[in-house]
Amino acid sequence: MYQPSQTRYDSMKYKSCGKSGLKLPAVSLGLWHNFGDTADYENMKRLLFTAFDHGITHFDLANNYGPAPGSAELHFGRILKEDLAPYRDELLISTKAGYEMWPGPYGNWGSRKYLLASLDQSLRRMKLDYVDIFYHHRMDPDTPLEESMGALAQAVKSGKALYAGLSNYDGETMIKACRILEDLRCPFVLNQNAYNILNRTIERNGLKQAALEKGKGIIAFKPLEQGLLTDRYLNGIPEDSRIRTDGRFLHEDALTDAKLTVIRQLNDLAAERGETLACMALKWVMKDDAVTGVLIGASRPEQILENLKALEGAPLSAEELKKIDELVQPLLA
Secondary structure (H helix, E strand, O other): OOOOOOOOOOOOOOOEEEOOOOOEOOOOEEEEOOOOOOHHHHHHHHHHHHHHOOOOOOEOOOOOOOOOOOOHHHHHHHHHHHHHOOOOOOOHEEEEEOOOOOOOOOOOOOOOOHHHHHHHHHHHHOOOEEEEEEEEEEOOOOOOHHHHHHHHHHHHOOOOEEEEEEEEHHHOOOOHHHHHHHHOOOOOEEEEEEOOOOOHHHHHHHHHHHHHHHEEEEEEEOOOOOOOOOOOOOOOOOOOOOHOOOOOOOHHHHHHHHHHHHHHHHHHHHHHHOOOOHHHHHHHOOOOOOOOOOEEEEOHHHHHHHHHHHHHOOOOOOHHHHHHHHHHHHHHH
């Protein structure tokens, strides 16, 4: 039986989700990749154990994570039952619904029918009575926002979720959703959105500022832009890279000559700081009060340990932040 490290809380930093009482670790582990049916089960266990041994208490899933859809929740549920069950109250488990999960008109987007049915399915797969955070995974242009938010509120009131979250929302829609959830007295605490040195969408669409104004947290996924903000691609595309072996989310055309030039310049700046590009990129995301934490993925336990080094050393200086902005500006225009 797995026994977690006695020192697991010694070095991790925890931060409140906005103005709520819920705290997230500075680094959380996402099960988007490497927990599907094509992954090695024993490696999944090593990833989860390494994370928890170092204070990563938050594990993030979604109904469609795989492949196949649902398989990440199934595998996580098995590991939870066999090894992590005694520590359930130390864990923060989140899942989502919003993308296509099953055929027909009730297996996608944001209807009350879909969201509540999906949550029930997720709980069965993970063998849980509740999740800590249940997210609507994306904005739905056709379903009234009141209906989707009402479903989140019902999930919380039923005890199947403790908190509500929103993912991939823009600022204007998040504020509208927040007002509805406030009226329903539903504890909405966290936004999950892509954010990194190369992806400033939440700055342009108002989400970052809106979260600050409403006192809601932000957890940033893709903080390393799926590996582009590491040393992985500095000298070409490795044959065992995600671009070559998977290709579902990261494509070769994402690595343009212009982008590669900027990434190499960022790597040089990180080297001047005495750290890896990945560490510097994670520190960049964590740099201000708007961001509660970062959500990393990993295929090896060593990657988790490397990413945790971002919690060490000096923060980025104002001069370094300005230099980073200058370097990436041509890519953001």
